[in-house]
Amino acid sequence: MNAPPIDALDRRLVLATQGGLPLVSRPYHQLADQLEISPQEVIERLARMLDSGVIRRIGAVPNHYAIGYTANGMSVWDVPDERIDELGARVGALDFVTHCYHRPRQLPAWPYSLFAMVHGISRGEVRAKVAAIAELLGADCRAHDVLFSTAILKKTGLRLGA
Amino acid sequence: MATIDAVDRAIIDGLQGGFPICERPYAEVAARLGIDESELLARLQALLEARVLTRFGPMFQVERMGGAFVLAAMCVPEGEWQRVLEVVNGFREVAHNYRRESDRNCAFNMWFVLATESADGIAAAVRGIEEASGLPVFPFPKLKEYFVEMKLAVRA
Secondary structure, eight states, X not given: OOOOOOOHHHHHHHHHHTTOXXXXXXXXXXXXXXXXXXXXXXXXXXXXXXXXXXXXXXXXXXXXXXXXXXXXXXXXXXXXXXXXXXXXXXXXXXXXXXXXXXXXXXXXXXXXXXXXXXXXXXXXXXXXXXXXXXXXXXXXXXXXXXEEEEEEEEEOOOOOOO | OOOOOXXXXXXXXXXXXXXXXXXXXXXXXXXXXXXXXXXXXXXXXXXXXXXXXXXXXXXXXXXXXXXXXXXXXXOOOGGGHHHHHHHHHXXXXXXXXXXXXXXXXXXXXXXXXXXXXXXXXXXXXXXXXXXXHSSOOEEEOOSEEEEEOOOOOOOO
């Protein structure tokens, strides 16, 4: 987490690739031409950003609806603060949970502090998985809800200003 | 829903990470999949056009660049949905936005992620959206991440 922030040239590379990699045979050479630097420099900088975690990964981002995951449930749980790290680690380790976070409550409207994302091909499948989380939490679960996504309203990812 | 054949499936399942950084990365991946480089490029193009893929390229962690990535939500009355949606999506800082509903009639129905280049940018974006929409924005910054892995096999 202490990686130094990116420099100006890294930032230009982010700007040039945040919309996607060029779909050409030599994409890093095309970026090099565009940025007027050497292909080696592009390759080294991308590799460094991948190493330091500035780039999480390089690849395809599927629209999960289009690949069959029509049910996407954000399950949210009110659990005791002093237990949340242990419970979060156990819920996060379940193979069907794709994201798991401790987030602040927004009282009184929002009492939940543990968020676990569950994907499935139907709401029934997601609900069955949510029931398995409820069972794991047992008496530590004071309240919970599951919010299903009904529409992707925007999905552009990061956009730095030019 | 777009039709996805076995080759598309192999591309999507095999390419959610680990795309090589080398002179001809598509050729390398195509060889692994047993297809030509030109076929891989054409299929990626088609999958993007059909919106089966939303992007192809690097996924950045803005926190590692000194910025911030924060989930936020709003309770939007039905009659104001379209107006508020346009306001919220009009902000460049909004990276993703989802409509959500619960069985318990939870009023938090618009959930979006704010991505900004500096940590201060989040508060400014929250204020900006509140002023432009006239509705409160509730930020849910992550206090701790227990697990993150977003690699889903094709089930279509």
